[in-house]
Amino acid sequence: MSKDKFKNxxxxxxxxxxxxxxxxxxxxxxxxGNIVILKSAFNKKKLRDIFKNxxxxxxxxxxxxxxxxxxKNIFYKSxxxxxxxxxxxxxxxxxxPWNDDKxxxxxxxxxFFDRVILLNKYSIDKIRNNTPIDGIIQRFHLMYYPLKRGxxxxxxxxxxxxxxxxxxxxxxxxxxxxxxxxxxxxxxxEKIFIDHKIESGDLxxxxxGLIHGVDPIFLKKNSxxxxxxxxxxxxxxxxxxxxxxxxxxxxxxxIKIN
Numbered sequence: 600m601s602k603d604k605f606k607n608x609x610x611x612x613x614x615x616x617x618x619x620x621x622x623x624x625x626x627x628x629x630x631x632g633n634i635v636i637l638k639s640a641f642n643k644k645k646l647r648d649i650f651k652n653x654x655x656x657x658x659x660x661x662x663x664x665x666x667x668x669x670x671k672n673i674f675y676k677s678x679x680x681x682x683x684x685x686x687x688x689x690x691x692x693x694x695x696p697w698n699d700d701k702x703x704x705x706x707x708x709x710x711f712f713d714r715v716i717l718l719n720k721y722s723i724d725k726i727r728n729n730t731p732i733d734g735i736i737q738r739f740h741l742m743y744y745p746l747k748r749g750x751x752x753x754x755x756x757x758x759x760x761x762x763x764x765x766x767x768x769x770x771x772x773x774x775x776x777x778x779x780x781x782x783x784x785x786x787x788x789e790k791i792f793i794d795h796k797i798e799s800g801d802l803x804x805x806x807x808g809l810i811h812g813v814d815p816i817f818l819k820k821n822s823x824x825x826x827x828x829x830x831x832x833x834x835x836x837x838x839x840x841x842x843x844x845x846x847x848x849x850x851x852x853x854i855k856i857n
Contacts, residue, residue, distance in 0.1 A: 603755060603810045603854075605783035605791055606632035613637060616714060616802075625804070626718050629763045634783070634793060635804040640711065643800035646769045650833050653692060653702050653741065664693075665843040668732045672698045685853025686752045694739040696727050704835070705739050708767060711802065712737065712837045715765040718804070719839055731842035735760055740836040744813055746776070749831055753784075753812040753856055757849035761839045764807045769833035771799045775825050779816035780832055783809055788856055794832075810854050 615621050661673040673693040694705050716726045726737050772794040780794030816832050841848045
């Protein structure tokens with residue numbers, strides 16, 4: 600089976616996630632096309648409160664979104680087209696370890712990010728201390744997909760730097776929307792929605808080269824969900840990637856599924 604196709608969902612415990620003896624097994628499972636889920640990794644109320652505080656206090660759009668030496672934390676709104684008819688519509692925040700985070704998000708999840716660094720065979724100290732001039736950096740990427748229009752089309756992310764990516768669910772299908780969300784494709788080219796099996800506070804690991812995307816989310820008429828009035832889907836991606844100081848930096852490529 601091709602690595603870019605989804606295979607199975609596999610659940611692990613927190614002990615598994617932090618076990619040095621199981622790190623190779625988890626890495627192998629993810630790279631072979633499985634999505635690994637750690638249930639209740641985080642206190643969902645705290646996560647959601649942090650996001651609502653960030654959203655409430657984000658009014659200034661960053662003029663430059665390139666990750667160059669000296670860059671501050673970034674906030675921007677995306678509605679763009681890239682390679683292979685790759686389209687996005689979302690709000691994004693980039694938090695970097697060399698900057699202060701007044702919201703407490705990075706400190707809250709750093710312990711888990713350290714494991715992601717190890718899963719990708721890097722030194723924790725090196726990645727955490729790197730800045731853009733070093734070429735490879737750590738990035739906390741918070742994404743907000745507004746109801747009805749927020750999306751990211753089918754794509755594959757580069758695998759030259761990172762094989763395993765990590766995501767933390769701040770909202771969930773169970774609580775915040777009735778249709779849409781994160782999807783992957785299996786070997787039969789069937790679209791499989793992963794959000795329907797995940798809740799706020801859960802953590803997932805998946806292969807960076809897996810074909811995936813996010814469909815717009817919707818609420819049914821008279822739905823009892825969305826009580827927090829977040830009005831969208833919120834996801835935190837823990838990324839190790841090339842900075843814009845790196846020549847010939849590799850980027851995400853859109854994929855059309857026939």
